[in-house]
Amino acid sequence: MERTLGCCYYPEHWDETIWSSDAQRMAQLGLTWVRIGEFAWSRIEPEPGAFDWDWLDRAIDILGQAGLKVVLGTPTATPPRWVVDKHPDMLAVDAQGQTRGFGSRRHYCFSHSGYLQESRRIVRMLAERYGQNPCVAAWQTDNEYGCHDTVISYSQAAREAFRDWLRVQFPAQEGNAGDIEALNTAWGNVFWSMEYRDFDDIDLPNLTVTEPNPAHALAFRRFSSEQVVRFNRAQVEIIREYTTAPIAHNYMGRVTDFDHFAVGADLEISSWDSYPLGFLEDRVGASEQAQRAYARQGDPDFQAFHHDLYRAVGRAGSNGAKPRLWVMEQQPGPVNWAPYNPAPLPGMVRLWTWEAFAHGAEAVLYFRWRQAPFAQEQLHAGLLRPDSENAPGADEAAQVAIELKNAKNVEIVQSNVGLIFDYAAEWSWNVQPQGQGLSYFGLVFDHYCALRRAGLSVDILPPDATGLEGYDLILAPGMMHMPDPLKEALNNSGAQILIGPRSAARDAHFSIPTPLPPGWNGLDTLVARLETLRPDLPRPLEGGGSVQNWLETLEGTAQPVLSLQDGTTVAVRAGSVTYNGAWLDEAGLDRLVADLCAQAGLEVTVMPEGLRRRDTGAERFWFNYSGQSIDCEAGTVPAAGVLRETLG
Amino acid sequence: MERTLGCCYYPEHWDETIWSSDAQRMAQLGLTWVRIGEFAWSRIEPEPGAFDWDWLDRAIDILGQAGLKVVLGTPTATPPRWVVDKHPDMLAVDAQGQTRGFGSRRHYCFSHSGYLQESRRIVRMLAERYGQNPCVAAWQTDNEYGCHDTVISYSQAAREAFRDWLRVQFPAQEGNAGDIEALNTAWGNVFWSMEYRDFDDIDLPNLTVTEPNPAHALAFRRFSSEQVVRFNRAQVEIIREYTTAPIAHNYMGRVTDFDHFAVGADLEISSWDSYPLGFLEDRVGASEQAQRAYARQGDPDFQAFHHDLYRAVGRAGSNGAKPRLWVMEQQPGPVNWAPYNPAPLPGMVRLWTWEAFAHGAEAVLYFRWRQAPFAQEQLHAGLLRPDSENAPGADEAAQVAIELKNAKNVEIVQSNVGLIFDYAAEWSWNVQPQGQGLSYFGLVFDHYCALRRAGLSVDILPPDATGLEGYDLILAPGMMHMPDPLKEALNNSGAQILIGPRSAARDAHFSIPTPLPPGWNGLDTLVARLETLRPDLPRPLEGGGSVQNWLETLEGTAQPVLSLQDGTTVAVRAGSVTYNGAWLDEAGLDRLVADLCAQAGLEVTVMPEGLRRRDTGAERFWFNYSGQSIDCEAGTVPAAGVLRETLG
Amino acid sequence: MERTLGCCYYPEHWDETIWSSDAQRMAQLGLTWVRIGEFAWSRIEPEPGAFDWDWLDRAIDILGQAGLKVVLGTPTATPPRWVVDKHPDMLAVDAQGQTRGFGSRRHYCFSHSGYLQESRRIVRMLAERYGQNPCVAAWQTDNEYGCHDTVISYSQAAREAFRDWLRVQFPAQEGNAGDIEALNTAWGNVFWSMEYRDFDDIDLPNLTVTEPNPAHALAFRRFSSEQVVRFNRAQVEIIREYTTAPIAHNYMGRVTDFDHFAVGADLEISSWDSYPLGFLEDRVGASEQAQRAYARQGDPDFQAFHHDLYRAVGRAGSNGAKPRLWVMEQQPGPVNWAPYNPAPLPGMVRLWTWEAFAHGAEAVLYFRWRQAPFAQEQLHAGLLRPDSENAPGADEAAQVAIELKNAKNVEIVQSNVGLIFDYAAEWSWNVQPQGQGLSYFGLVFDHYCALRRAGLSVDILPPDATGLEGYDLILAPGMMHMPDPLKEALNNSGAQILIGPRSAARDAHFSIPTPLPPGWNGLDTLVARLETLRPDLPRPLEGGGSVQNWLETLEGTAQPVLSLQDGTTVAVRAGSVTYNGAWLDEAGLDRLVADLCAQAGLEVTVMPEGLRRRDTGAERFWFNYSGQSIDCEAGTVPAAGVLRETLG
Numbered sequence A, B, C: 001m002e003r004t005l006g007c008c009y010y011p012e013h014w015d016e017t018i019w020s021s022d023a024q025r026m027a028q029l030g031l032t033w034v035r036i037g038e039f040a041w042s043r044i045e046p047e048p049g050a051f052d053w054d055w056l057d058r059a060i061d062i063l064g065q066a067g068l069k070v071v072l073g074t075p076t077a078t079p080p081r082w083v084v085d086k087h088p089d090m091l092a093v094d095a096q097g098q099t100r101g102f103g104s105r106r107h108y109c110f111s112h113s114g115y116l117q118e119s120r121r122i123v124r125m126l127a128e129r130y131g132q133n134p135c136v137a138a139w140q141t142d143n144e145y146g147c148h149d150t151v152i153s154y155s156q157a158a159r160e161a162f163r164d165w166l167r168v169q170f171p172a173q174e175g176n177a178g179d180i181e182a183l184n185t186a187w188g189n190v191f192w193s194m195e196y197r198d199f200d201d202i203d204l205p206n207l208t209v210t211e212p213n214p215a216h217a218l219a220f221r222r223f224s225s226e227q228v229v230r231f232n233r234a235q236v237e238i239i240r241e242y243t244t245a246p247i248a249h250n251y252m253g254r255v256t257d258f259d260h261f262a263v264g265a266d267l268e269i270s271s272w273d274s275y276p277l278g279f280l281e282d283r284v285g286a287s288e289q290a291q292r293a294y295a296r297q298g299d300p301d302f303q304a305f306h307h308d309l310y311r312a313v314g315r316a317g318s319n320g321a322k323p324r325l326w327v328m329e330q331q332p333g334p335v336n337w338a339p340y341n342p343a344p345l346p347g348m349v350r351l352w353t354w355e356a357f358a359h360g361a362e363a364v365l366y367f368r369w370r371q372a373p374f375a376q377e378q379l380h381a382g383l384l385r386p387d388s389e390n391a392p393g394a395d396e397a398a399q400v401a402i403e404l405k406n407a408k409n410v411e412i413v414q415s416n417v418g419l420i421f422d423y424a425a426e427w428s429w430n431v432q433p434q435g436q437g438l439s440y441f442g443l444v445f446d447h448y449c450a451l452r453r454a455g456l457s458v459d460i461l462p463p464d465a466t467g468l469e470g471y472d473l474i475l476a477p478g479m480m481h482m483p484d485p486l487k488e489a490l491n492n493s494g495a496q497i498l499i500g501p502r503s504a505a506r507d508a509h510f511s512i513p514t515p516l517p518p519g520w521n522g523l524d525t526l527v528a529r530l531e532t533l534r535p536d537l538p539r540p541l542e543g544g545g546s547v548q549n550w551l552e553t554l555e556g557t558a559q560p561v562l563s564l565q566d567g568t569t570v571a572v573r574a575g576s577v578t579y580n581g582a583w584l585d586e587a588g589l590d591r592l593v594a595d596l597c598a599q600a601g602l603e604v605t606v607m608p609e610g611l612r613r614r615d616t617g618a619e620r621f622w623f624n625y626s627g628q629s630i631d632c633e634a635g636t637v638p639a640a641g642v643l644r645e646t647l648g
C-alpha cells in the first residue's frame, strides 16, 4: 500500500484568484489528497432550493488539474440558517433542557426526521453532480460526529424516537406497540415504582430528581448511538448510488458517545482527526507531571491507541480487502481550542505522521492548508500562515513527502497482543462509575499503555470479534456486558486471556447476573463484593505496585496470581484465563503484563520514558516522544524523532 | 427497653417463591423488624383507582408467620407515572427554574395540593387495610424527606402557598389579606426599593440579579420547612384514625432543610438512616487527612451526633414516655452513592450497631436485606448478596443479635452536658454565611466533637427547650435568633452556659437588634464588629490554638477568658455565662471546653485519636474508630471494636 | 482644588427623627458631601404616577441646613415591583437563557425601550423638582452600571436592538435595511455556513453548540457597551435641562463590560467605588501569597490603577477644565460580599483616602454613613455602627478631615509615563483568550504594577488619545485592534513606545490582517506564530525572569532586546518602538521596564515590597501597604501609613 499525504482545504474561504497557486503549491509540497466541501452548504445552496455549483465545479477542476485527488465532504455538519428556520425543532437539546442554537456547527439532533430529509436531499444533489467526477476520489460524510458533545440530545424528536426504538427492543407478540411489561421487568422498574404502563410514558433520562435507572440511561445511550449510525447510513446509501469511490467519516479523538464499529461497518475508510497537543490538555486524563513533560509532544500512547483502534473500525472491501485507515486531520502546529495551546516541538509533526503510517495509515491529511484569518478557528495553525508563507508544519510535511518517496512500504501484520474495546462498556461505566472519575476508556487505556511500555505492538479488537486466532495474549478488561459468543471465542482463541475488573458484570439490560460475575466457563471465581477507593488511598500489592480506584473481593478456587500485602487475593487464574479484580497502578500493571507475557511466551522489553516502538512486517519503528535523545538497542533516537529498524 | 435488630425488605423486588425462606432466614439471623412497602405504590395501585392488595397481604402474612414485626411504609416518596400525568404541576422546580422530572424518586413539591390529596388517599387506603393487622407493629411515613435536595421547590404551587403563608405571618387587622406594610418594614424592603404593594407581588427568592433580601430568603426556608411538617402531619392524622401503632419517619443524615423537631413532634419514633462511609465522603466536611484515616470506619463523631440529635426529636408518649429512637437504615457494606465507596473495616457494622444502642436506640434495621441486582441501587450492599449468600454485614449483624441476648439493657440517663441545635439557625447561616463555606452545622459539630474528645457524653437539645435543669454545662453557639424564653431558661438553668459566636445576632425577621448582640442579661458585652477570615489566615491565640473563619470584636466590661496573641479579647465571661466571639480550631476549642468543664466541675478525659466513649446508666461504652487497637483505662479496645465497662 | 470628604446616606432607611442629628454629626466629622436618593424609587413613587416628594424635600433641606452639599442619585438601578409588572419583558436574560428576576437590584435590560421611557420619566420628575435646589450640588446617574454582570443581556429586547445596531454598522447604500453581505464578509461567516440572508437571522451569541464566531461575539460586546452609553446619556440630557450642577456616575472597580471612556464623555465627574479588601478577595487575581499578605490592606496597586484610570475618564469642562475625579464609595470597614470579609488594618481607611487624593481625587465619600440593620448589606460596615456609635472607620475619616485642613492642596501634573487602556481590547481577549484565564486587564495591570514597582507615576490614557506629547514612555500592550491614527500618534509622540504582545493583531471586525501583525510603520517585525503556555511551564529568559502564558514567534530585522535562554528572540526594537511578543513574569517585566526607562531617560527606584509612591506637583506621597514600617529615602513610613515628602 502506497503512503500518501494531503490537506484540508476550503476554497470558499479564499479569493478564487489564488486557488490555482494553492493547488500547485500543494502538489509541489508532495501532497496527494485534498479534502473540501464539508462546511460549504451555505455556498452550495445559499437559498432553499437555489444551488450554486459553479464555484465548486471550478475548485474541483483546478485541484484536479494540479494532480490532486479530491475527498468531497457532505456539508451536513453545518446546515445554514434557513434550514434551521424551516425546522426550528431540529436543534438538539442539552441535558439541562436548553436548546442548542445556530451560530457555530453541529446544531442538529440526529433524531429529527425533517433534518434527516434535508441531509438526504443535499447529499443526493452532491453525489449526483460529483459521483462520477474523475477528480473526486473519496467521500466524507458530515464531520466529526459527536464533537462538542452532540451525540446525545434531549429533544422532543429524540424522546419520540427513543420510545419507538424501545418498542422494537421489547416487541409485542403482535403489532408494534411494544411489550411494556418486558421493559419494566428487564429494567427492574419496580424498584422505585418507576413502572410504565405504556411506552409513551417513558421520558428521556435527564432532569430526574436523583440518578435515573441505569438501565434506562444505558438504553438511551445505545439508542443515541444507533441514531448516529442511521444518520450516517442514510448518506452512505445515497452516495453509493452514484459512485464506487470509498467513503470515510472523520472520527474525533476520544469521542466515545457512539459505536464507531457500527458506523464504520458502512464505510470503506476509517479516518480520524489527530490533535496530540490539544488532546493532552483536554482529554487524555494524564497526570499533571505528564502534561508538563509532553506539553509540546502529546501523550506517547494516545495517538497510537487511536490508530490501532481505527485500524479495526471499518468495512472490509468486497474483495476481502482490509478496511483502510486514514488520518483525515493532522495537527500541524498550535491549535486554538485547548486550555493552553503551545507549539509542537520541532520534529513532532513529522513524528506524528510517521507514527500514523507505522500503525497502518494509508493517508495523512493536515488540517488545514492555510490558517483562516477569520471566524472561530483563526488561531488554528495551517501548513501556511494567513499571509500564505510556509508555517513550520509545512516544512515537516515536505520532509515526510520526500522520505516517503525513498522509503519502502509499511507492511501491517497481525500483532501478538489483542485488546478489546467496547463502546457500550464505556457507556455502562459512564452510567455507573461507582467511583468519581472512573471510566472504561481510562481503564482500557491504562492497559494499552502498559502493553506499550513493555515494547509490544497491539491490535485493538471489536467486542463482536470472532476470529481471535493468532493472538498470544488478549485483554478484555472492564467490558461490563460480555455476550456468550465472545466468551466462547476468547476461551477458544488459544491465547492467554485477561479479563476483569468488572468484565461480564451485567446482563444485556444492566442487571447483575446470578451466579455472580464473571460467570466464566472454566474459571471458578466470583466477585463477592466491590469497593471503590479514594485516589489517595491506594492499597499496596505484595511484590510491588498498588491497587487504585477499584477493588473486587474474589471467591473461588482459581489460583491466586496477585495479592495485597495483607494477603487478599486480587487476581486469579485457571488455565489460560486470568481474572484481575483490581484497577492496578502503573507498577502493578507492568507486573501483570510481564506475568501474562511470560505465560504467553512473549518477550517484554521495558521502554525508556518517552520511547515507544511499533512492529510492522519487516521493520520496527522507534518513536521518541521525549525532549531528549534516547539510546535504544537499534541506535540513538533523536528528541522528537523517528528511527526505522529493519527486522531480522 | 429491649434492643432489637431488623432489616429493610422489598418483597415486590423478588419472586414470591423466596419470600418464605427470606423471612425464615431473617428470623434465624436474629432480626425482629422488617420494614416494607415504602416504594411500592405502582404495585399497590398499578392503575388509577385499581388496587392490588393480594401480594402485600401475602407478604405481610409470610413475614408475620416467621415471627417478624412489620414496619409498613407509606409509598408517597415514589408516586407512579400516572400520578404525575394526572398532576403535571406537582413536580418540584429547582433553583434554576428547571422542573425536576419523573424517573427516580421524591419527584413532588410539598406545596402541591393535588399531590397532597393523592397522598392522603393512598395513605388512607393503606391504613384502612392494615391498621389493625397484628403483624404491622409500626408505620413509617414517606422516605427520607429532603434527600436529594427536595425540601425546597421553586414551583408555582410553592409560590402561591408561600404568599398565603406570609399573609398568615403578617396578618391584617381583619380578613386574611395580610398586612403588606408590616412585611415591608420587618424585612427592610425599602433598602433597594423592594417594597411590595400586595402579597401577590412576592416571588420566590431565586433567580434574582444578586442575592435576595436575607429576610425574604429565610422566610422561604421557614415556609419550606413547614410544608414538610404539614405534609407529614396529613399522613399521621390519617394513620392514627386506624391504628395505635407508633409512627416513624426515617430522617436522612445531615439533611437540615426542615425542622426535624417540628416533624418529630407528630411521631412516636424518631428514626434515621445511618451511612457512615457515604457520609464521610460526601457530607461530614472532614479534613482530607481525616477522610483518609476514617475512610473505612466513618467519622468518629458523626453517627453519635445524629443519635444524640434524634434522641431529642420525637413525640413524648401519652404516658409521658420518652420518644423512641431507631436507626431505620444502617449501612451494612459498601454503598453506591458516595464519590468513593469502600467496604467497612471488619467489625464496623457491629460497632455502628452497638454505638446506636449506647446512644439510646431501641432498634437498628439494616438496609437492605438483599442487594438488588437491578435499578439505581444495584451496587448498594445488603445483608445478602444478589445471589442470596451472606454478605459480611450479615455475619456482624448475627453476632450483635447473639450479643444482645446476653447483654444487659442499656439505660439512658441525662448527660451532664447539653448542646442546643436549631434548624432555623442553620438556614440563617446558609442565607448569610458571610464567609465562604461557613455553616451553623459545621460550627455546632465542631463543638460536639470537642466535647467528645474530652470524653463527655452529650444531650442535644431543641431550641425551644424549657426544662434545662440538671445540666452542668450547656452550649448554644451560633444560634442567630434566640427567643427571650430560651435566654431566660439558659440563665436560670444553673449550668455553665456558652454562647457565641453569632448567638442572638438577629431578631425574628433577620435584622440586627439594637443594643447590638448578644444583648444578654447580666453579660456586659456586645459585638462591635465581625470579620471572616481566609482559611489560610488563622489568628493565633495566646496560650495555644487559633481563631479561624470567624472573629468578632467584643466591647464591654465582661471578664476576658480567651485572647489573641496581640491581646485582643476573644471570649468573655460574667457569672456562669461565657460569650465566645470566635470560631476556634480544634486546639482552641479543646482549651475552651477544658475551661468550661473546670467551671462546671466536670472531669475531662482526653480521648486518644479515634477512641470515643459514651456513658449510660450503669455502663460506659468505648468505641474504637481507628484501625489499631487502643489501650484505655478500661482495657484494650480492639481496632474497629467495642468495649463495655461497668460503671461504679 | 480643595479636597473634601463625604458619605452615602439613605434617609429613607431611618426614622425621620434622627435625620437632623445625623446631618450634624456628618458635618462635625468634617464631611462636605452626602449622596442620597439612588435606591429610593419606591418611596418617591410608591404607586404608578403617585409621587411622594415631601420626605425627600425634608431630607435635602435638613442636610443642607447642616451645611452639607447633596449629591442626588437617580433611582433607576432599583425599579419598584410595579414597574416590572408594567414591563415584564424589561428583565435581563442571562447567558443560559434564564430571566433575571425582581428582588434585588439592577433588574433591567439596557435595551428595553419601555424601561428606558420609565427611567426618563422618573429622572425628569427628579430633575424638575431638584434641578434648582441650592442644596443639590451634584447628580449621580443610576448606580454601578455593570455590577452583578448586568451589562450583557440575552433578552428579546437586546436581540432586536442588536439587529438594528448591526444594520447601522453595515449600512445599505440606501434605506436602513443594512448590507448583510458586508456583514457576512467582515465576519467571515462563510467559515461554517454561518452566512445570514437578513439581519433578522442574527441571534445573540449565546447557547451555540460550540463557540460562536468571535466577530459576532465582539460585535455583541460593543453593542452592549453602547446600550449603556445610550441609557446613561438619556438621563444626562434630561438632567441638564434643569441644572448646571456636575453629573457623575459611580463606576464599580474591575467592571469592564462597557466603555467607561464613552459613558464618561457625557459626565463632568468620573467617580468610582473603591472596596480594596473585597476586590483583593474576588477580582484582583493576585497570587495566594499576595492574597494572604494583603488580606487586610488590599492590593498595593489596584486602587491606584483605578484612580489613574478614572482620572482619564470624564468630560472636559466647557472652560477646558479637566474632568473631575471622585471616589463615590470608599470602604470604611469589613464588607459583606467577598468570599472572606476581614477588617482593614488600622490606618488603611486613612491610607486609602489619602491615596485617592494623591491620585487626583477631589472628593472621597465613605459608603455608608450608618450600617443598615436589615436587608442585603446588613454586614457592610458604615462609618457608624447600627447602634449609631462610631465604627473605627469614622475615626480615621475624622483624622483625614483634620489633616485636610492643614495640608496644602495636591497639585496633579502630567506623569512621565503613559499606559493605554482600551475596553474593546478587554472584550476581544474575553472573546478569544486562547489560553485559560488570560485577560487584557491582567496583562495591562501586570505592566502597571511593574511601573509602580519601579517607583514611577503613571497616567492612564484612552485608546483614542491624540495628544500624546510630553510623555517619555508610553505602553500599549495587548490592544488587539489599534486604529491607524493611534499608531501614528504613538509614533509621533516623541516617547519610547512599548507594544505587544497581541497589539494590533486584529482588524476592526476581528480578522487577522495581512501583512501579519503588528504591521507597524518603521518596525520590521511580524508575529509568525503564537503559543499559550501552561502556568507550570514558563520559559526562562536569558538574563533573568521568564515568559509565562503567552509567547509569540517574531520574524524580521528589528533589533532583539530580550530572548529566551534557547536564543529565541522575544522582544525587538527599532528606533523608539519596542515590540514585546511575550507575557513576562514580574522579574521579566521589571527588566523590561528598567530597559525602557533607560531608553527614555527615566530614573528607576525599586520599591520595597508593599511600598508605593506617587508624585504630584510639589509633593511625593509614600504609601505603605504592608503590615510593617518601611524605611525609604524620605524617612520611615509606618505600617498602613502615609508619608508626604516635599519635592525639590
Ligand SMILES: [Zn+2]
Residues within 6 Å of the ligand: A144, A273, A329, A367
Ligand atoms: Zn476538525
Ligand SMILES: [Zn+2]
Residues within 6 Å of the ligand: B144, B273, B329, B367
Ligand atoms: Zn434510604
Ligand SMILES: [Zn+2]
Residues within 6 Å of the ligand: C144, C273, C329, C367
Ligand atoms: Zn455600591
